[in-house]
Amino acid sequence: MTSLMQAMVLDAPGQPLRQAKLPIPEPGAGQLLLRVEACAVCRTDLHVVDDELPAIRHPLVPGHEIVGTVAACGAGVSLAAGSRLGVPWLGSTCGHCLYCRHGQENLCDEALFTGCQLDGGYADYVVADARYVLPLPARLDALRAAPLLCAGLIGYRALGMCGAAARIGLYGFGAAAHIVAQVAVSQGRECLAFVRPGDEAAAAFARSLGCTWAGASSVAPPAALDAAIIFAPLGTLVPAALGAIRKGGTVVCAGIHMSDIPSFSYALLWGERSIRSVANLTRADGISFMALAAQLPLHIEVRPFPLHEANEALECLRRGELNGAAVLVP
Numbered sequence: 001m002t003s004l005m006q007a008m009v010l011d012a013p014g015q016p017l018r019q020a021k022l023p024i025p026e027p028g029a030g031q032l033l034l035r036v037e038a039c040a041v042c043r044t045d046l047h048v049v050d051d052e053l054p055a056i057r058h059p060l061v062p063g064h065e066i067v068g069t070v071a072a073c074g075a076g077v078s079l080a081a082g083s084r085l086g087v088p089w090l091g092s093t094c095g096h097c098l099y100c101r102h103g104q105e106n107l108c109d110e111a112l113f114t115g116c117q118l119d120g121g122y123a124d125y126v127v128a129d130a131r132y133v134l135p136l137p138a139r140l141d142a143l144r145a146a147p148l149l150c151a152g153l154i155g156y157r158a159l160g161m162c163g164a165a166a167r168i169g170l171y172g173f174g175a176a177a178h179i180v181a182q183v184a185v186s187q188g189r190e191c192l193a194f195v196r197p198g199d200e201a202a203a204a205f206a207r208s209l210g211c212t213w214a215g216a217s218s219v220a221p222p223a224a225l226d227a228a229i230i231f232a233p234l235g236t237l238v239p240a241a242l243g244a245i246r247k248g249g250t251v252v253c254a255g256i257h258m259s260d261i262p263s264f265s266y267a268l269l270w271g272e273r274s275i276r277s278v279a280n281l282t283r284a285d286g287i288s289f290m291a292l293a294a295q296l297p298l299h300i301e302v303r304p305f306p307l308h309e310a311n312e313a314l315e316c317l318r319r320g321e322l323n324g325a326a327v328l329v330p
Helices: 043-049 142-149 151-160 175-186 200-208 237-244 283-295 307-318
Strands: 004-009 018-023 031-041 066-073 084-087 090-092 125-129 167-171 190-195 213-216 225-230 245-253 274-277 302-306 325-329
Touching: 004 307, 031 084, 031 142, 031 302, 031 307, 043 307, 066 125, 066 142, 084 125, 084 142, 090 125, 142 151, 142 175, 142 283, 142 302, 142 325, 151 175, 151 225, 151 283, 167 175, 167 237, 175 190, 175 200, 190 200, 200 213, 225 237, 237 245, 302 307, 307 325
Parallel strands: 167 190, 167 225, 190 213, 225 245, 245 274, 302 325
Antiparallel strands: 004 018, 031 066, 031 125, 031 325, 066 084
16 A cells, blocks of 8 residues: 555635545554545535535545545444445434434534534545445446445435425536435335526426426425425525425425525514424434345446546536436546
8 A cells, every 4th residue: 555645635615626546545443544435515515615504624635525445443443345335424423412312413512523623524534434335236336336335325315305295306417406306206205306597408407307397496395395305505585495394394404504594574484384404314314224225226427537626526516407316436
């Protein structure tokens, strides 16, 4: 093994990522060193670059949808070299606070997140806490497994917050929505997709994955929704979604960051409608979702980019030019 690796580094907020050669990290006690096979590009990475999240470390190697193989183990860890694992957003928690003790480790105040406070997968190698890595469906290659580690997981957690909703609206049909739509359809639910006005390619993509209707986010759906999941980081979509759901329905805000929600009439909320947010994920979410993903014939749409084109991949995501997910390949 050479002593240096390629990495893309965020030196300061709002700056383009810098291509660099860094020392290959060494795993400490309880850690794994993984050789990165693929790292998907998430909208959260844009929020990291744009400094829209708290406590971002600089300099930083971003990326938290990582597929890698075991290259070395730290003390106390015994895994076969070459074993394939996934590294998600949740990198560590305290393990003893109220949230950690009650199955809500995703809310731990001392949690550290991959590609935010911990160096992530925009590199040849990454170190991860062995307790927080996840098994991956064997049938998916690295390119298609990578988006499951955030887009898939957050969509799965958001879907769970919809309860038994039979008709679900998905606002923003990107990496997360294109996975969760397939999961929901496999459960016998109806999905409707809301896309950017004029984006017929995204609408057609949504219909190809089983959505019964796809149209502009500015348009009312053909029938009232039981629930809506908002993936786009636009606060203006919250009152729009409230207006689209029936009484007793739920609007789930699935992004880690959203622009300000404008004021709206109480009449939109009345009728026992509710608004919920999704915060991060738990390891239990990851294990449950990966087991489900191993059983379903999911179509994961990806566009690969070489690692050194990480800035272009981020800008393609920012401009809304992707169906599915961008994935970096070292």
